[in-house]
Amino acid sequence: MMMEYFANLEAGLQAAINNGNASPRKLYALEIARLGKRLYSGQDKVAWCGITAPFDLLNAMGVTSCFVEFIGAMLASTGTVGTFLEETDHIGYSSDACSYHRAVSGAAIKGLMPEPALLIGTTNPCSGGLAVLENLADQFHKKLFVLHIPQDESRENVAYLAGQMRDMAGFVSDLTGVSLDPERLKDVIGHTNEARAIMAEVYDLAKTAPSPLTNKELSNFGIVMALFLGTEASVTIAEAYRDEFSRRITENSVDAKNEKFRLLWIQNRIQFKNPIEKLLSDSYQATIVIDELNDITWEPIDTDNIFEGLARRSISIPFNGTIQNRVKHLQKLALEYNVDGAINPCNWGCRQGTGARGLIDEGLRAVGVPVLNLEVDCIDSRKFTEGQFRTRIEAFVEMMDSKKA
Amino acid sequence: MGKSNFIGFACAYTPLALVHAAGFTPCRVLPNVDCPDQAAQLLHDNLCPHVKRILDRAMSGNLPELEGMIFMNSCDAMRRLYDAWQIVRPDVKTIFVDLPVTASESAVAFFRDELQRVAGILETWGGTAITREKVADSIQQYNQLAESFGRLRHTVQNGGVANGPVMLQEACNMASCEVPEKAVGYLETLLAKPGIQPQEDGVPIYLFGNILPEPEAFSLFEACGARVIGEDLCTGSRLFKKIAGDTSGGTCGDILLDLAEGILSGQPCARTFDGSQPGRLARDIVAEARSRNVRGVIGYTVKFCDPYIARLPGIREALKKEGIPFLFLEGDCTMRSVEQQKTRIEAFIEMLR
Ligand code: SF4
Numbered sequence: 001m002m003m004e005y006f007a008n009l010e011a012g013l014q015a016a017i018n019n020g021n022a023s024p025r026k027l028y029a030l031e032i033a034r035l036g037k038r039l040y041s042g043q044d045k046v047a048w049c050g051i052t053a054p055f056d057l058l059n060a061m062g063v064t065s066c067f068v069e070f071i072g073a074m075l076a077s078t079g080t081v082g083t084f085l086e087e088t089d090h091i092g093y094s095s096d097a098c099s100y101h102r103a104v105s106g107a108a109i110k111g112l113m114p115e116p117a118l119l120i121g122t123t124n125p126c127s128g129g130l131a132v133l134e135n136l137a138d139q140f141h142k143k144l145f146v147l148h149i150p151q152d153e154s155r156e157n158v159a160y161l162a163g164q165m166r167d168m169a170g171f172v173s174d175l176t177g178v179s180l181d182p183e184r185l186k187d188v189i190g191h192t193n194e195a196r197a198i199m200a201e202v203y204d205l206a207k208t209a210p211s212p213l214t215n216k217e218l219s220n221f222g223i224v225m226a227l228f229l230g231t232e233a234s235v236t237i238a239e240a241y242r243d244e245f246s247r248r249i250t251e252n253s254v255d256a257k258n259e260k261f262r263l264l265w266i267q268n269r270i271q272f273k274n275p276i277e278k279l280l281s282d283s284y285q286a287t288i289v290i291d292e293l294n295d296i297t298w299e300p301i302d303t304d305n306i307f308e309g310l311a312r313r314s315i316s317i318p319f320n321g322t323i324q325n326r327v328k329h330l331q332k333l334a335l336e337y338n339v340d341g342a343i344n345p346c347n348w349g350c351r352q353g354t355g356a357r358g359l360i361d362e363g364l365r366a367v368g369v370p371v372l373n374l375e376v377d378c379i380d381s382r383k384f385t386e387g388q389f390r391t392r393i394e395a396f397v398e399m400m401d402s403k404k405a
Numbered sequence: 406m407g408k409s410n411f412i413g414f415a416c417a418y419t420p421l422a423l424v425h426a427a428g429f430t431p432c433r434v435l436p437n438v439d440c441p442d443q444a445a446q447l448l449h450d451n452l453c454p455h456v457k458r459i460l461d462r463a464m465s466g467n468l469p470e471l472e473g474m475i476f477m478n479s480c481d482a483m484r485r486l487y488d489a490w491q492i493v494r495p496d497v498k499t500i501f502v503d504l505p506v507t508a509s510e511s512a513v514a515f516f517r518d519e520l521q522r523v524a525g526i527l528e529t530w531g532g533t534a535i536t537r538e539k540v541a542d543s544i545q546q547y548n549q550l551a552e553s554f555g556r557l558r559h560t561v562q563n564g565g566v567a568n569g570p571v572m573l574q575e576a577c578n579m580a581s582c583e584v585p586e587k588a589v590g591y592l593e594t595l596l597a598k599p600g601i602q603p604q605e606d607g608v609p610i611y612l613f614g615n616i617l618p619e620p621e622a623f624s625l626f627e628a629c630g631a632r633v634i635g636e637d638l639c640t641g642s643r644l645f646k647k648i649a650g651d652t653s654g655g656t657c658g659d660i661l662l663d664l665a666e667g668i669l670s671g672q673p674c675a676r677t678f679d680g681s682q683p684g685r686l687a688r689d690i691v692a693e694a695r696s697r698n699v700r701g702v703i704g705y706t707v708k709f710c711d712p713y714i715a716r717l718p719g720i721r722e723a724l725k726k727e728g729i730p731f732l733f734l735e736g737d738c739t740m741r742s743v744e745q746q747k748t749r750i751e752a753f754i755e756m757l758r
């Protein structure tokens with residue numbers, strides 16, 4: 001089912017691009033389809049990972065790697081997630097857990113998770129994600145390497161994580177028979193740095209008022225691009241976005257009237273088809289100009305100290321450390337992108353993210369940014385009640401409007 | 406020494422011996438104290454009641470006077486509790502201790518350095534130097550306490566003490582807010598009391614889970630016909646565990662490394678595991694149940710605890726494969742939530758008779 005889905009997706013996107021109907025989002029989606037195909041091909045050495053794993057390092061070692069939550073998101077976007085969530089109900093996997101993880105577990109029960117060669121767990125961002133990787137390792141009888149991501153970037157912490165990543169490379173090598181080629185790694189990290197620089201330009205362009213992007217264009221972008229880092233494709237995708245946004249700005253093709261409100265989206269988007277983004281743009285002229293995870297929080301990686309650079313990058317994800325760090329980052333984004341409000345989807349089951357709902361609220365209010373907390377399950381479309389969301393959004397927009405007046 | 410002698414803690418992984426070596430009394434802030442429900446102002450409804458009730462206590466001022474509070478990075482919920490605590494109780498100093506999830510060599514070394522950092526902070530709080538000898542002495546005292554608890558638990562679980570399970574939990578709660586030397590003395594007086602004829606009429610049960618500090622819960626189990634003859638809880642047997650290594654107080658060896666290793670490699674709760682042995686928790690529970698020859702297993706966890714939520718299907722499956730009956734209970738750190746499940750417990754025990 002999944003192989004067919006990704007193959008059809010790739011074919012459709014490729015045909016559209018060949019017919020001159022290319023767009024940055026299509027290039028990005030094409031790469032997702034290709035990754036999906038590789039994961040399900042049965043040919044590649046696959047690693048199921050946590051979100052903060054060093055995917056470029058794994059790419060350099062010829063391992064097709066992906067964070068497990070990606071599958072949860074895919075199942076949600078294809079509208080099939082309900083069946084998989086029901087599977088987890090049958091085995092007593094509480095519906096109080098994050099649905100990304102329940103969906104993945106359901107997929108594993110249904111035999112829909114490709115057998116990995118190995119697994120890499122990360123302690124960040126969440127306890128639930130790490131637990132699912134342990135369960136998958138148990139189910140597939142495969143080995144799991146755990147990266148303990150420390151809470152901050154102190155020198156000892158960086159050295160500790162860099163050491164773990166070196167051990168991880170040894171672990172991968174033992175299991176795949178492929179050793180890490182230092183020259184290849186340098187090349188890969190070269191691509192990582194190139195993509196990083198261009199992505200930073202893309203995010204900078206998004207700050208322009210009116211913003212050159214539409215509400216959908218950069219959804220999930222930062223978190224998914226991490227999977228492609230180190231590849232030429234990541235550079236191509238980032239360039240496509242940069243060039244398109246630059247063109248829109250220089251050609252003045254964005255109508256300022258369509259951007260009455262600028263919004264910050266906290267954490268992840270809602271992964272199933274839903275009318276919120278369209279409602280915001282079409283009915284309220286509200287543009288999501290920045291997503292929390294669409295930011296470069298790490299320095300270019302020094303090719304003479306690659307593991308230290310990779311460690312710093314994993315530590316720097318805004319979900320790591322105390323909520324003060326995260327709030328500071330959100331405040332910085334709110335000010336840099338000059339937003340009028342923020343939307344926090346509060347994914348049910350996410351202790352690390354929505355657990356801090358009140359603290360985030362307070363932090364953003366302190367810089368004059370109101371927050372709309374939506375109580376939503378970002379994966380489980382069956383729980384989505386459109387009318388309720390419309391009412392909440394309408395009230396929030398009215399409030400932003402009265403603030404502006 | 407400052408205004409009080411208590412250092413609060415909320416997790417069984419807290420390095421109690423270090424707190425004690427600094428001249429403080431570790432004091433567990435338990436969630437089972439009645440306070441107005443206010444935590445939701447800062448923490449989402451989906452956070453575990455363990456952390457929310459501790460925050461309720463902090464917001465209501467329903468705490469002993471604390472010199473400081475230690476938070477372990479045990480899970481997402483605990484991190485959020487630490488964050489919220491900064492806002493509601495800025496008057497109580499805090500230490501946030503990063504806690505690896507495995508006991509690999511590098512993780513133990515990292516945790517050892519964390520303990521050194523903690524020791525440095527405790528020294529400034531207490532004004533007393535923490536020497537190797539002091540740490541060794543404290544470890545020995547806690548080992549002694551673990552040993553006394555081991556003996557008491559054994560006697561109680563064999564049915565040789567009247568109202569034993571309730572008394573055992575009361576002793577555990579008391580010891581979690583007392584220096585080990587006093588707690589050991591108290592346990593020894595309990596151990597010296599004349600025993601009763603061992604009771605054999607309850608159905609032997611193995612109990613595992615996380616936060617169950619209410620002594621009344623244990624009398625409820627008894628009233629339902631269960632005899633808990635083995636237990637693995639954060640507020641029970643996992644709290645005081647023996648630390649191995651050279652704790653003789655000599656000058657050789659790295660005492661903090663021993664302490665780090667002892668804490669990380671003790672009986673794990675669901676948040677700690679070994680990547681090379683995935684699913685071990687389920688196998689351990691089966692092995693414990695088998696070795697004690699129990700007739701059933703009860704799992705008790707507080708709601709919204711991700712580390713346990715994710716492992717429960719595997720535990721359920723492993724017990725089923727072995728033909729060991731299993732009852733899972735979920736609570737919210739109130740006795741009411743346990744009592745509401747009385748009929749289920751009774752039915753389960755009845756089925757096992
Ligand atoms: S939504 Fe939260 S709990 Fe779920 S995968 Fe993301 S960080 Fe983890």
Ligand code: SF4
Binds near residue numbers: 454
């Ligand atoms: S009960 Fe579970 S979620 Fe709550 S603090 Fe303990 S480990 Fe964390």
